[in-house]
Amino acid sequence: MAVENPTIYLNGEFMALDRAKVSVLDRGFLFGDGIYEVIPVYGGRLFRLDEHLRRLEDSLAGIRMQPPLNRCEWEKIFDRLIVGEQDQAVYLQITRGAALKRDHAIPADVVPTVFAMCTPITPVPAGGVRVVTLDDIRWQYCHIKAITLLPNVLLRQQALDRGGVEAILIRHGDVTEGAASNVFAVIDGVLATPPKSRHILPGITRDLILELAQEYRIPTAERNITLAELQRASEIWLTSSTREILPVVELDGTRVGDGVPGPLWQNLYAIYQEYKNTLRVRR
Numbered sequence: 001m002a003v004e005n006p007t008i009y010l011n012g013e014f015m016a017l018d019r020a021k022v023s024v025l026d027r028g029f030l031f032g033d034g035i036y037e038v039i040p041v042y043g044g045r046l047f048r049l050d051e052h053l054r055r056l057e058d059s060l061a062g063i064r065m066q067p068p069l070n071r072c073e074w075e076k077i078f079d080r081l082i083v084g085e086q087d088q089a090v091y092l093q094i095t096r097g098a099a100l101k102r103d104h105a106i107p108a109d110v111v112p113t114v115f116a117m118c119t120p121i122t123p124v125p126a127g128g129v130r131v132v133t134l135d136d137i138r139w140q141y142c143h144i145k146a147i148t149l150l151p152n153v154l155l156r157q158q159a160l161d162r163g164g165v166e167a168i169l170i171r172h173g174d175v176t177e178g179a180a181s182n183v184f185a186v187i188d189g190v191l192a193t194p195p196k197s198r199h200i201l202p203g204i205t206r207d208l209i210l211e212l213a214q215e216y217r218i219p220t221a222e223r224n225i226t227l228a229e230l231q232r233a234s235e236i237w238l239t240s241s242t243r244e245i246l247p248v249v250e251l252d253g254t255r256v257g258d259g260v261p262g263p264l265w266q267n268l269y270a271i272y273q274e275y276k277n278t279l280r281v282r283r
């Protein structure tokens, strides 16, 4: 259950959410000059923390910033924000901070703004979801988890307007990813997902699914997937830290497979839940 006015972390202090204030000169506000991470928490434990912090460092390096805190400091902050044992996620955002002058050029002496909060994770809808394909209109640094998300916002809304819950994005005829998720497709019995590149976010859930699939000897392939291949896939999944593995049952108004979550999804979903539960018992 959501706490009404949760404690958040902002620039070295813990405070009630309604007391948190950021300067209007913050470059995150003015330019979208910042990055973020979302880390799931199961049974009060941070899930794949090392992987998330590594990606955080990569995102920071991608926008020419140094990590403002170290692993131990992050962990202390996150631990204070976690409430109870329910499934939740830490949202962490770092912007370049507030400079006195609004100038595109990166200022030399500016203190980053660091914000973190914990929010509940809502359960994945049973029965699968509808999605639509849309042209990938985003920039060429999609591997950076940047807060500059206007294209993703517009794409998601376009999907919602057409009765879908997510957009699967197509770039030069190939699938890249969802507006806020990675994409998997079962094609000729092989679980395929696009390879890592500057056109997709290297999803932590994506990597874990590949790892688990390989452990359970499910054939996998990291390769380009054309729109035509996606259209004939027997299963399509969306993956993300907050939505785990979401089966797609309708693509652009056409049924995927039998129009219900497929057998490989059921298999891997169970494996994923079991993996999550090992965290809960390892306390």
Ligand SMILES: Cc1ncc(COP(=O)(O)O)c(C=O)c1O
Pocket: 038, 177, 178, 179, 180, 181, 182, 200, 201, 202, 203, 204, 205, 206, 239, 240, 241, 242
């Ligand atoms: C564009 C995009 N791709 C992929 C993902 C999935 O990444 P992860 O599994 O690390 O949550 C997200 C998550 O929000 C995303 O925004």
